[in-house]
Amino acid sequence: MTDILRIRDLKVEFVLPHMRVKAVENVSFRIGAQETVALVGESGSGKTTISQAIMGLLPKSAQITNGSIVFADPKKPGTRVDIAMLDRSGAEMRSIRGGRISMIFQEPMSSLSPLHTIGDQICEAVRLHRKVGSSEAKELASDMLGLVGFPNPKRSLKTYPFELSGGLRQRAMIAMAMVCRPALLVADEPTTALDVTIQAQTLRLIKDMQAELQMSVLLITHDLGVVANMADRMVVVYDGRVVESGLTHDVFVNPGHLYTQSLLAAVPHFDMGPDERLRPLREIKPKVDSLLTFCGDKDTSEQGGDVPPSLALHPAMASEPVLAVRHLYKSFAVRKGNWLKTEEQEIAAVADVSLTVNRGECVGLVGESGCGKTTLSKLIMRAMAPDSGSILFRGESGQMTELTGLNEDQLNPYRKRIQFVFQDPFGSLNPRMTVQDIITEPLIIHGIGDASYRKKMVLELMELVGLDPRFLNRYPHSFSGGQRQRIGIARALTLKPDLLIFDEPTSALDVSVQAQILNLLKDLQHELKLTYLFISHNLAVVDYIADRIAVMCAGRIVESAPREQLFRNPVHPYTQALLNAVPFADLDHLLDFTKIVDGKASDPRRWPAPFTIDAQSDPRMVQFAEDHFVRAARADYQEMAI
Amino acid sequence: MLTFLARRLFVMMPTLFFISVLVFIIIQLPPGDFLSTYLNELQAQGEAVDPAKIAFLKQQYGLDQPLWQQYFDWAWGLLHGDLGFSFEYNLPVTEVVGDRLWLSVVLNFSTVLFIYAVSFPIGIYSATRQYSWGDYGFTLLGFLGLAMPNFLFALILLYYANVVFGTSIGGLMDPEFINQGWSFAKIMSVAEHLWAPVLVIGTSGTASMIRRLRANLLDELGKQYVVTAHAKGLSPKRVLFKYPLRMALNPFIADIGNILPQVVSGSVLVSVVMSLPTTGPMLLAALQSQDMYLAGSFLMFLALLTVIGMFVSDLLLAWLDPRIRLQGGVSQ
Numbered sequence: 001m002t003d004i005l006r007i008r009d010l011k012v013e014f015v016l017p018h019m020r021v022k023a024v025e026n027v028s029f030r031i032g033a034q035e036t037v038a039l040v041g042e043s044g045s046g047k048t049t050i051s052q053a054i055m056g057l058l059p060k061s062a063q064i065t066n067g068s069i070v071f072a073d074p075k076k077p078g079t080r081v082d083i084a085m086l087d088r089s090g091a092e093m094r095s096i097r098g099g100r101i102s103m104i105f106q107e108p109m110s111s112l113s114p115l116h117t118i119g120d121q122i123c124e125a126v127r128l129h130r131k132v133g134s135s136e137a138k139e140l141a142s143d144m145l146g147l148v149g150f151p152n153p154k155r156s157l158k159t160y161p162f163e164l165s166g167g168l169r170q171r172a173m174i175a176m177a178m179v180c181r182p183a184l185l186v187a188d189e190p191t192t193a194l195d196v197t198i199q200a201q202t203l204r205l206i207k208d209m210q211a212e213l214q215m216s217v218l219l220i221t222h223d224l225g226v227v228a229n230m231a232d233r234m235v236v237v238y239d240g241r242v243v244e245s246g247l248t249h250d251v252f253v254n255p256g257h258l259y260t261q262s263l264l265a266a267v268p269h270f271d272m273g274p275d276e277r278l279r280p281l282r283e284i285k286p287k288v289d290s291l292l293t294f295c296g297d298k299d300t301s302e303q304g305g306d307v308p309p310s311l312a313l314h315p316a317m318a319s320e321p322v323l324a325v326r327h328l329y330k331s332f333a334v335r336k337g338n339w340l341k342t343e344e345q346e347i348a349a350v351a352d353v354s355l356t357v358n359r360g361e362c363v364g365l366v367g368e369s370g371c372g373k374t375t376l377s378k379l380i381m382r383a384m385a386p387d388s389g390s391i392l393f394r395g396e397s398g399q400m401t402e403l404t405g406l407n408e409d410q411l412n413p414y415r416k417r418i419q420f421v422f423q424d425p426f427g428s429l430n431p432r433m434t435v436q437d438i439i440t441e442p443l444i445i446h447g448i449g450d451a452s453y454r455k456k457m458v459l460e461l462m463e464l465v466g467l468d469p470r471f472l473n474r475y476p477h478s479f480s481g482g483q484r485q486r487i488g489i490a491r492a493l494t495l496k497p498d499l500l501i502f503d504e505p506t507s508a509l510d511v512s513v514q515a516q517i518l519n520l521l522k523d524l525q526h527e528l529k530l531t532y533l534f535i536s537h538n539l540a541v542v543d544y545i546a547d548r549i550a551v552m553c554a555g556r557i558v559e560s561a562p563r564e565q566l567f568r569n570p571v572h573p574y575t576q577a578l579l580n581a582v583p584f585a586d587l588d589h590l591l592d593f594t595k596i597v598d599g600k601a602s603d604p605r606r607w608p609a610p611f612t613i614d615a616q617s618d619p620r621m622v623q624f625a626e627d628h629f630v631r632a633a634r635a636d637y638q639e640m641a642i
Numbered sequence: 643m644l645t646f647l648a649r650r651l652f653v654m655m656p657t658l659f660f661i662s663v664l665v666f667i668i669i670q671l672p673p674g675d676f677l678s679t680y681l682n683e684l685q686a687q688g689e690a691v692d693p694a695k696i697a698f699l700k701q702q703y704g705l706d707q708p709l710w711q712q713y714f715d716w717a718w719g720l721l722h723g724d725l726g727f728s729f730e731y732n733l734p735v736t737e738v739v740g741d742r743l744w745l746s747v748v749l750n751f752s753t754v755l756f757i758y759a760v761s762f763p764i765g766i767y768s769a770t771r772q773y774s775w776g777d778y779g780f781t782l783l784g785f786l787g788l789a790m791p792n793f794l795f796a797l798i799l800l801y802y803a804n805v806v807f808g809t810s811i812g813g814l815m816d817p818e819f820i821n822q823g824w825s826f827a828k829i830m831s832v833a834e835h836l837w838a839p840v841l842v843i844g845t846s847g848t849a850s851m852i853r854r855l856r857a858n859l860l861d862e863l864g865k866q867y868v869v870t871a872h873a874k875g876l877s878p879k880r881v882l883f884k885y886p887l888r889m890a891l892n893p894f895i896a897d898i899g900n901i902l903p904q905v906v907s908g909s910v911l912v913s914v915v916m917s918l919p920t921t922g923p924m925l926l927a928a929l930q931s932q933d934m935y936l937a938g939s940f941l942m943f944l945a946l947l948t949v950i951g952m953f954v955s956d957l958l959l960a961w962l963d964p965r966i967r968l969q970g971g972v973s974q
Contacts, residue, residue, distance in 0.1 A: 057872055089878050098875030105873075110866040113885050114965055124884075125874045160964045176874070 004072060004184050004216045005031040005054065010084070011066035012049050012058065023049040023062065024240045031184065033074060036210065036217040038231035038248070040224065040263075042510035046240040047220050051186050054218070055103055056088045056096075073100055074183050099129035102177035106189040108169035112161040112176075118145070119157025122176045129180045144175040147212070148205060166369075167198035174205060181213050188220045195368035195537065197601050200581035203230060204593045222511060224267050225540075225583035228252060229591045236260050252587050266515035267585045268544035270567055277522075278544065280515035284466030284486075288527045321392075322498050322531050323357040323380065324400065328389035330372075330379055349375040350386070351555040354621065357499065359394075362525060362532035364546030364563070366539055366578070368602055372555040373535045377501050380533070381418055382411055393417070394498065416446050419492035423504035425484035429476040435462075435487055436472040442494045461490040465520065482513035486520065493524070501533045506541060518545055539582050543567060548627075551575045554604050556613070557621070561628035571630045573611055577601035610634050650956060654949050661945040662720070666713045669934045669941075675705055676729040676932045703729065716938060726935030730928070735939050739921065743943065745814055746909070746920040748832070750947075752840050753905050754898075757847040762894075765855030769890075770882065772860060780852065787849035796842045796915045803838070811838040812917050820919070839916055843909050847901060851894075858893050862886035888962075895959055899952035906944055 010027040013020045024046040031037045041047040052058045054069055069083040073096075086093040102125075105111040112121060122141040126132060132140065138157060145153035148171040161169055170190065177185060187206065191199040203226065210217055219230055227234055227248060235245040236259065244257040255261045265279040330350040349372045357363045367373045379386050382403055392400040395414055403414060419442075422428035429438055439461055440454045449457065462469045465486040476484055485505060492500055502521070506514040522545060524530060536542050542549055543563055550560035551574065559572040570576045580595045604613035610633040613619065619633035677699055684691055700706045704715060719726055725735035768777045803811045813820075815831040822828060862868065863886050871881040910922035917923075921940050928937040960967050 055873055057869060094875040094877060096875075098873055103873045105866060105870060107866050111870045113867045113871070113889075115888050115963060116884075117964075124876070128875055160968065162965055163968065173870075176870075 002072065002074070003030045003032050004035075004074065005218075006070045006072075007050070007054075007067070008070070009067035010050065010053060010064065010069065012046075012053055013063055013065050014059075014061050015063055016061060022240060024053070024237075027067070027237070027240075027242050029235045029242060029245055031216050031218055032232075034210070034214050034216055035233065036219060036231045038219045038221060038227040038234040039237060040221060040227055040234055041237035042222055042263075042512065044239075045237045047237050048188060049240075050237070051103070051188050051218065051220050054083060054186060055101060056083060056086060056093045057103075058088065071096065071101065071184075075100070095129065098125055098182075099180050100182050101184045101186060102180065102182040103186040103188065104170075104173050104177045104190050106192050108166050108173055108193065111173055112169060114160060114162050117158050117160055118164075118172045122157075122172070122179055125176055126179050140179060141175070144179045145172070148172075148175045148178070148209070149201075150175075166194060167201065170194060170198075170202055171205065174202075174209065178209055178213060182215055184216045184218065185210070186218045186220070189222070190219070191226065192221070192223070196539070197368065197577055197581045197596075199226075200583070200591060200593075200596045203583070203591070204596050206230070207593065223583070224264065224511070224585035228585050228587055229583045236263070249587060252585075263511060264585065266512045268515070268518070268540040269584055269586055270540065270543055270589075271586070272544065278515035278519055280519060281512040282516060284516055284520050286466065286520060286523045286527060287463045319358050320394070321356045321400075322359045322394050323355070323533070324390075324392040325353060325355040325376075325380065326390045326392070328353045328376070328379060328391065329387045330375055330384070331387060348372075348555045350379060352620070353389075353552075353555070353557050355550060355557065355560075357531060357533055359498075359531050360525075360529050361547045362534055362545055364542035364549040365533065365535045365552055366537065366542050366549060367552035368537055368578075371552045371602070373552050374503060375555075376552070377420070377503055377533070377535055380501065381420060382406075382414075416442065416448075416495040417498045419495060419497040419500050421485070421488050421492050421500065421502045421505050424508055425481045425488060426476075426508075428488055429484055431476055434473050434475055435467075435479075438476070438487060439491050439494055442491060446495065448495070457494065461493060464493070464524070465490045480513075481509050482516060485509065485513075485517055489517075489520070489524075493528075499531050499533065501535070503535045504537065505534075507536065507538065514541070521545060539567075539578060540584070551578065553602050554613075556604070556631060558611075558631045559629065560621075561625075565625070565628050569625075569628075571624055571628070572632070573607050574601055646960065647957070650953060654953060657949055658945065661949075662717055662942060663713070665938055665941045665945070666716065669929075669932070669937055670709065672932065674932065676934060677703070677705060679932050680729070703727070716935065720939075720942065725939040728928075728933055728936040730931050730933045730936070735936050738936060739924070739939070742919055742921050742924060745832075745918075746906075746922070749814070749836065749839060749843075749909060749918070749920055750902070750905050752836055753844045753847070753909070754901055756840050756844040757851055757901065757905075760844070761848045761851035761855060765852045765859065766882075766887065768852065768856040769859035769863065772856075784849035784852050787845035790845070792842055792846065793911045793915045795845060796839075796912050799838055799842060800916065811835065814839070814918050814920070839909070839912055839918055842912050842916070843905060847905060851897070851901075854897070855890060855894060858890040859886055862889045865889075892959065892963060895955050895962065898955035898958070899948060902951035903944060903948045906947060 007030070008028045010024060011022070012024040013022055027046075027050060029037065039047045039050060049058070049062070052062070053064060058064070064084045067084060071081045071083055073079060073081070081092070081096065083093070083096070086096075112118070119138060119141055122144065123134065123137040126137040126140050127134070130137075130140075142153040142157055145156050150156045150168070150171065156172075161172065164172065174190075185206075190206065191202050194202060206217065207230065209215075217230075219226070221227060231248045233246065234248045234251050236243050236251070236257065238259045244251060244255065244260045251260060252264065255264055259281075262279060262281050266281070268278055328350055329348070329352065331346045331348040334345045334347050351372075353372075353376055355363070355365075355376075365373050365376070375384075378384050380391060382391070386404060389404070391403040393403050393414060395401050395417060401414070403411065406414075433441070436458055439458050443449055443454050443457065458472065459469050462472065467483065467486055467490070471479075476487070479487065489505075505521075506517050509517060518541065521532070525532060532545075534542060534546055546563055548560065549563050549566045550557045551566070551572065552558070553574045559566065559570065559575045561569075566575065567579065570579055578601070580592065581601075583591050604611075607613065609617075610619065611631065612633075613631075617633050619631050621629045621631050622634055624630045677696065681691055681696065697706075704712060707715075716726055725739070727733075728735050728738045731738045764780050768780050771777050800811060803809055814835045815828060816835075819825075819828040819831050865886070868881060868886050871885050872878070876884070909918075909920065910926060912918070913920045913922035914926065921943070925937060925940040927933075928940065
């Protein structure tokens with residue numbers, strides 16, 4: 001087999017006014033004809049720099065100081081071009097870039113210009129590399145759009161990117177990259193920003209196109225699940241160096257390097273036993289101290305003044321519900337139309353959602369983007385008011401209280417009982433506040449404790465989430481994403497809440513950091529008897545942390561069951577579609593690409609009976625087995641008891 | 643698109659109506675009117691004033707009528723192209739204003755053109771060669787232009803033109819053409835004189851426009867779709883002109899509505915300093931002497947200019963940016 005690309009001893013440095021920073025060093029690997037090679041690494045590992053070097057797209061300050069990138073074009077046998085030696089914006093490089101090697105990017109939203117039609121942007125690529133007229137270019141472009149699965153390619157040429165869904169945009173992007181029939185496709189995290197079902201469709205598309213065009217693929221990703229399902233060989237990079245490379249099978253079965261081993265051990269998968277733990281690169285051992293557990297104790301309450309009651313779990317309270325949501329509805333008015341007419345349309349973000357969270361358990365809420373899970377969390381927080389339905393919450397009095405009718409003042413006591421951890425660790429911490437200010441702010445807002453109590457609490461919380469108390473006077477920018485997320489968790493714990501809501505807390509983090517945070521959350525829940533509502537689109541993560549899982553789609557909960565049962569025996573077609581689409585980092589459970597159907601699994605009108613939801617039928621939740629509920633119109637099943 | 647046009651034009655009408663009411667009220671706000679100011683002046687000079695004459699004048703000018711009636715007469719006249727009667731000059735406003743209006747339009751229009759023509763290439767240069775010597779140089783010049791008051795710059799220019807070149811750059815034409823009919827020679831003379839005030843009035847606008855274009859373009863240059871365009875194999879120049887520049891144009895065009903009134907009001911002081919025969923100095927005098935129809939006509943003219951500028955920039959934006967044109971109709 002001949003190699004398309006050979007990289008040898010590549011070294012890239014960033015030359016800054018005062019120093020040189022090594023981004024990549026001693027990187028060597030090769031890509032064979034029609035082969036898929038995965039470049040695996042976490043953020044900052046240098047994998048993007050390598051891809052930029054191949055494409056000749058390195059930023060101005062970056063220099064290739066050593067090594068070669070030899071490209072052997074199968075169309076011109078016998079010729080070899082060293083890309084490392086070419087002028088990055090010279091004519092030769094430009095004819096390779098986009099013509100023989102093309103690239104697709106992570107963000108389908110921002111990768112296409114919003115001001116130009118899809119057709120314009122694709123035809124541009126065609127005419128740049130092939131001597132064709134404009135009508136012929138349009139022909140080629142619409143052929144390619146048809147090939148990547150656009151329902152009406154001719155008409156789609158005239159659409160603008162913002163008129164398309166995320167999945168279709170990524171398809172347009174792929175069409176643009178493929179239209180010149182390149183020898184090598186560089187795909188930089190092509191599916192990271194997509195939902196699971198769309199991700200599976202896109203992966204299948206890349207595989208199909210690869211067979212169709214007989215090209216090689218360099219897949220850059222941090223997702224080992226994608227690697228297992230796509231790659232023939234894999235190259236693991238860490239800190240700018242290749243630490244391991246080989247056939248995907250060999251690396252997965254018998255990882256040689258410590259880093260690869262720990263990376264594989266850090267990915268949650270579905271075969272994990274109930275007590276099996278992820279092994280992150282660095283484990284955090286939470287240290288629980290007196291204030292957080294024994295706050296009802298006399299000493300501390302005298303010291304601390306106004307101290308909320310203990311969280312310590314009484315055996316009798318174990319199964320009492322903390323939160324009970326019943327038939328919650330919330331819809332938004334969306335303005336649609338053109339210059340001629342505007343019509344208001346009601347879109348149900350949350351429809352008939354019922355959910356119970358018992359004390360001490362972790363309930364997982366799974367769904368794709370736009371399914372209403374964040375709206376639901378905001379409703380529970382009472383950051384917005386529902387249209388109808390009830391939210392019962394067990395407050396300090398121990399009685400279930402209805403939250404829906406309360407005004408701001410009446411809500412205040414409940415505000416400190418429910419706390420929230422956000423998805424984006426960068427946006428959720430005020431960059432102008434020190435860590436100490438951030439963690440103590442909830443105490444100050446609710447006027448709890450005096451200065452010494454607060455100080456002690458902060459120190460304990462820092463220990464708890466495994467941060468050095470010496471960091472207290474630092475600002476958020478000096479912390480990594482994982483550390484920031486731990487600060488966010490500490491802040492949420494400050495008030496010792498009855499319910500913690502996590503909205504995608506790990507989706508912005510690397511795999512090993514994700515494992516670290518997940519383990520921390522598990523330990524905290526165990527030590528402090530916390531109650532979680534854990535929202536995520538990542539099924540494996542939810543499976544790892546949750547006791548009970550609810551699957552949400554189009555504003556409704558379609559299935560809910562204890563975690564083992566849901567994954568072993570999914571009943572609802574949407575749950576099944578989700579499970580079929582998740583790529584596992586496990587060579588024994590590869591994706592069955594034949595089962596992945598194009599189109600939207602998330603359209604309730606297309607679900608088969610008895611699950612169909614449309615104008616005619618609006619099924620309720622019925623009991624399928626003990627504790628296993630599904631939304632279906634089955635008269636023979638009992639409706640969910642409330 | 644057509645309905646948008648119609649709706650946009652329709653909205654302009656109440657806007658102009660409210661502006662006219664405001665203008666009228668503001669002119670009436672200071673105590674007294676043109677006549678009382680005039681009488682005070684006469685009395686200060688020791689001349690006797692006949693009360694009968696005052697009453698006669700009041701009646702003749704319509705100043706004895708209620709305010710709303712005065713407004714109505716004025717607005718009705720405006721709609722029919724009758725700008726009213728200037729007390730001070732004892733002539734219809736149209737005749738008083740004469741060429742001044744058109745000279746103002748020419749001056750302001752050239753200034754806007756100048757701002758765009760100069761700031762565009764410099765802005766692109768500064769953004770694409772960020773932190774180069776050229777960028778620093780233009781930045782320095784830009785800040786100078788922003789910081790220096792227009793009238794000071796005008797004075798400096800006048801002085802040096804006179805001392806070094808021995809020419810007078812005041813006025814908008816050579817003295818022999820003033821109050822003459824339009825001829826080719828007169829037009830040439832105007833063109834000859836125009837550059838100095840355009841330069842003076844345009845500097846600060848140009849400087850701020852350069853800064854804005856530079857910042858916008860720098861933002862856009864870092865965006866993902868620019869990388870995509872590079873990855874296609876486009877040459878850097880074509881990438882720049884087709885993608886980020888096109889995006890950076892939006893604020894550029896949205897500014898037309900802002901720039902117009904800024905330029906117009908900026909030109910008042912400069913016109914006084916450089917004795918330009920534009921509307922500016924006359925507006926100032928009219929406001930001082932409470933010559934209400936004259937001042938009102940000028941202010942309405944400015945308002946019209948701004949409203950039209952906004953309209954034009956909206957149209958251009960809708961034409962340039964499909965997101966604005968096709969707003970809302972998201973499929974799938």
